[in-house]
Amino acid sequence: MRFFWIVMALLGGGLILLIANHDSGRVLGLENATFAATLYLGLWGAVLLVGILGSGMRIGEAARSLAFWVFLLLALIAVYQYRYELQDVASRVTAGLIPGSPVSMVTSEGNARVMVERSANGHFEVIADVNGQALRMLIDTGASSIVLSDDDARRAGFDPSTLRFQIPVATANGTAMVARARAQEMSIGAISRSDVPVYIAQPGRLGQSLLGMSFINTLSGFELRGDRIVLQD
Structure with a gap:
């Protein structure tokens, strides 16, 4: 208990110094925030140490517990300090396990x-x-x-019976008729857009939805890096 009160006295003195030197911005050569953090950690360290020593454990056991x-x-x-790097690692692992999973990053600005990895079929799917x-x-x-297949359009909440397929477009399977629509929200990883114009293909005319230039043109840029494509907001 004597040790505890000595530590408390030192922490109290440090708190008084912090308050007295608040306007100067530094205490004992340390910035106020750093000095305050040191006091905070010192308080918890003292509580932990006193708790261990007061439990009656032997010195060896107390040292191991400490x-x-x-x-x-x-x-x-x-x-906590590397939380963003750990999120990046988790995203990369997910991208490896689930092809097409976008890996989001945030620049210093x-x-x-x-980032999207090339799929096994040689194309970039996201x-x-x-x-x-x-x-x-x-x-x-x-x-x-942006062109959605009939199946994807239904999943996204579009009702084909309310659409008018009057616009001809060229596809790999020939000319198909599509209908205009607008998606309320569209996101690829951390990149999000609202009220996005899309086209919806007739049933059976498009095997996979396409992310075309109407979305890519809203970006500040994109670049191809080997087996990766990077979209920049």
Whole structure:
């Protein structure tokens, strides 16, 4: 208990110094925020140490318990400090397990970037969120617009019976008639757009939905890096 009160006195003195030197911005050569964080950690360290010593454990057992809690604290701090890097690793693992999963990153300027790996079939496919539904789409720079297949359109909440298929477009299977529509929300990873114009193909005329240039042109740029394509918001 004597040790505890000595530590409390030191922490109290540090708090008084912090308050007295608030306007100067530094205490004992440290910035106020750093000094305050040191006091905070010192308080928890003192409570933990007194709790271990007051439990009646032997010195060896107390040292092991203290080492465990110190290690746990450092591990939690490390996880917090590297949380964005760990999120990036988790996204890359997901992309490897689920082909087409977009890997989102944020630049130092705060802009979103999304990376997509080439699929086993040699094409770039991405899982896009359209009106809250995950749809696998082919990134096609040769297509001028976003075109949804009939199945994907139904999943995204479009009712084909209310659409007018009057616009002819050229596809790999020949000319098909499509209908105009608008998606309330469309996201690829961290890149999101609202009120997006799309075309919907007639049933059986389009095997896979296409992510065309009408979406890509809303980006600041995109680049091909070997087996990866990077979309930049």
